[in-house]
Amino acid sequence: MFVLVNLKAYPCDPVEVAEAARDVADASGVRIAVAPQAAHLDRVAATGVETWAQHVAPVAHGSHTGHTLAEAVADAGAEGTLLNHSEHRLKLADIDGALDAADRAGLETVVCANNPDQVGAAAALGPDAVAVEPPELIGGDVSVSTADPGIVEGAVAAASAVDPDVDVYCGAGVSTGEDLAAAADLGAEGVLLASGVAKADDPRAALEDLVSGV
Numbered sequence: 001m002f003v004l005v006n007l008k009a010y011p012c013d014p015v016e017v018a019e020a021a022r023d024v025a026d027a028s029g030v031r032i033a034v035a036p037q038a039a040h041l042d043r044v045a046a047t048g049v050e051t052w053a054q055h056v057a058p059v060a061h062g063s064h065t066g067h068t069l070a071e072a073v074a075d076a077g078a079e080g081t082l083l084n085h086s087e088h089r090l091k092l093a094d095i096d097g098a099l100d101a102a103d104r105a106g107l108e109t110v111v112c113a114n115n116p117d118q119v120g121a122a123a124a125l126g127p128d129a130v131a132v133e134p135p136e137l138i139g140g141d142v143s144v145s146t147a148d149p150g151i152v153e154g155a156v157a158a159a160s161a162v163d164p165d166v167d168v169y170c171g172a173g174v175s176t177g178e179d180l181a182a183a184a185d186l187g188a189e190g191v192l193l194a195s196g197v198a199k200a201d202d203p204r205a206a207l208e209d210l211v212s213g214v
């Protein structure tokens with residue numbers, strides 16, 4: 001299982017979370033990555049943890065003030081990027097353009113989607129992975145794998161019908177080892193989570209619990 005910890009714009013210490021994620025990944029053998037604010041990418045990458053961007057723009061080098069350039073996040077140490085997160089939706093053409101930008105910069109890609117229909121459309125654009133995250137469950141206490149197992153199974157079916165090489169992750173409300181195991185049982189190959197780690201009093205303990213069942 002792949003665990004991608006999205007720090008969003010939460011007021012946590014990104015380096016503290018990154019060091020915990022690095023240590024828990026090393027001790028457990030579970031692949032864990034951290035996606036901080038773009039301005040924190042280099043500090044997070046310097047810890048040695050696998051580092052992801054939260055977004056890259058569908059642009060190349062040039063006159064694009066205020067846009068997040070894929071080559072710049074790669075230079076800062078990012079190995080992958082989220083795209084089309086529920087909190088940063090993109091037009092279809094911009095998802096496609098951002099995937100091209102990420103490919104140019106050598107970044108792995110996860111395109112987020114609300115439901116299985118969107119997962120199928122996202123898979124058709126050729127990302128490395130898609131992630132189904134029902135917006136109404138994001139930031140809540142109940143995991144998507146418990147609250148809506150059918151949406152995870154539907155996402156797995158939708159992606160594999162379009163392109164069996166595209167991995168499927170799920171997210172929203174994931175915070176415990178049980179949630180991770182339930183996601184795996186439903187066919188997900190990874191999870192995205194945020195508040196369960198970024199808002200935890202002890203992010204290290206939260207990550208240890210998360211991987212305890214793997």
Ligand SMILES: O=C(CO)COP(=O)(O)O
Binds near residue numbers: 172
């Ligand atoms: O949006 C998410 C990850 O990208 C999920 O957020 P929560 O883990 O806070 O529900």
